[in-house]
Amino acid sequence: MRKLKVAVYKFSSCDGCQLQLLNMEEELLQLSSFVEFALFYEARRSVSSGPYDVAFVEGSISTPHEVEVIKKVREESKVLVAIGACATSGGIQALRNWANAEEYKQYVYPRPEWVEVLKYAEPPSKYVKVDYEIRGCPVSKEQLLSFILQSSKGKTPTLPVDSVCVECKRKGNVCVLVAKGVPCLGPVTMGGCGALCPSYGRGCYGCYGPMVDPKPEVLNTRFKELNIKPKEIQLLFKQFTNWSREFRKVIEEYE
Amino acid sequence: MSLTGLYVGRAVSLRILFSELRRLGYVVIGYKVVDGVLRLGELNSFEELAHDVEDIQSPGKYSLVSGDFYRHGPDSPKRFLYPPTLTLFKVSSEWVVSVPAYEERNIAFFGLKPCDLASIKVLDKILLGVDEYYTSLRKNLVLVVENCVSPGGTCFCSTMNTGPRARDSFDLAYTRLNDKLVVEAGSELGLKLLNLLEVEPIDDVTYERFEVMMRNASEKARAGFELNGLPEELELRIESKTYEEIVEKCLGCANCNMVCPTCFCFDVFDVPLIDGSAERVRVWDGCLNFTYGQVAGGHFRPDLWARYRHFVLHKLAYWIKQFGMYGCVGCGRCITWCPTGIDLRETVKKVLRGGKGG
């Protein structure tokens, strides 16, 4: 069997998502019989040149230089997969999109003029075509593994699309929203984490971002009815995937 | 049907019933208090069965308080008979296909509510003889039903003719009238169990009380619409704008599908494993999920209101054509467990009120 030739790239991010590949400690050896990590700076020094079958891309595009690189990555990859909240919606660093980055630079860097940034930190899909999104902050290694295994068998990869609630119910969790009045983003968030937070009695923080065809504004209204404080509602939506189009609508109401 | 008519015994003899089922080798499943709600689970002792609690249910809300009568929680028998995740078969790396042997289990539901008994009758129609897992469990299933003297805030079984008193298809049905127990057997096994309980034929006074309580309960569990001609009326109003109005409050989260004791829709995934083998897995799915109506080349119901309308009409109209019975048993779970409290009863009433064009 020909091995899947994989590249792993990083843009503005914390490295947590690509680390999930290395976190497959038990599977990694077996994985290497399906996959050749042709480019993976965090894991190996040697690099084979493209084209690649699959490029996993972590991080958001925040600088003019990154725009150039992502275009190059697109050219040399058959399938481009955005991994993690940064690469699918802008991630935590997109919080700066709500503030004035130029001003912040003055406080943080001795030579702010050396730091070139784009106005917004945004997902690669803003600049190039992205074929798949694997969500999460960080992505789950189970999903990464499943994606790789499916691809290596020539199967069209499938990823979860329904709400976290569906996973919550399948798993047999008690709904924290209905039974405890805890604000939970589950009903508008893409599944895939196995309803991790509600499994521990906490509301979902939405780190997998908006599901397909979500209704965050309806959940917003519901939270208000439950007397959740406006600031709390805003902060709930303004987390890992704050710059996603759907969550933005709610956040803006409170800006 | 009742084999025996009504008998009276003492409420404490439920314990005997429980022990006997265990002695006969049944896994006894009943309601326990878990995480502040009632959950169906295996009971290792009679004490584990929920007691002295009441569930307060209303649209989008659920809580437990102390009390002496409860109805149900988010689980229904579906969770056991038609599990949320099931491996259908495995394919080894050498392409050998194997179907997992479903372990024979003798399950007895204890204190199940009449609406849930009715949901098993609905599932029978759909899955019995079709779904192997279901069929294997159904064969030896024992159903001990507790009639409802006090329906909850989202119950509407009277309207759906499924409760609050079970009329047939049970092994044993009991009703708690304070310290008394009114019992009837519906099968040979039920009769055997009944004989262990020190009961006597019901006296007139108790019978009167029982009838009054059941009548009152029945009044409480009405939806505010009638079943007569309902499928036709709903189909006539299929263009009703009401669905769009209601769905302004809908999240498309599919909690309603998941908690519904009769929703049987599923999705199938092929899961490759690292050792080169693979599994085909079936999971609960539902029509409120976006991808459910998505097919190669298009989508049947891209709009949420159309998905919601499908849910309502499937339960209350199409099911009749499909299976000759209603798909809704009036348990009210979809109302309670909807995060925004969308109320199926209100939807139906509103659609009916709207007239043909509305």
Ligand code: SF4
């Ligand atoms: S706890 Fe959250 S995710 Fe789970 S069912 Fe309730 S609302 Fe949905």
Ligand code: SF4
């Ligand atoms: S719907 Fe009827 S049978 Fe079911 S719990 Fe409520 S009252 Fe009991």
Ligand code: SF4
């Ligand atoms: S549609 Fe709602 S009320 Fe009817 S059976 Fe399903 S969950 Fe119960």
Ligand code: SF4
């Ligand atoms: S109502 Fe929807 S989920 Fe339930 S059985 Fe019908 S189509 Fe399936």
Ligand code: SF4
């Ligand atoms: S009706 Fe309620 S439970 Fe069902 S999808 Fe809509 S919001 Fe979710």
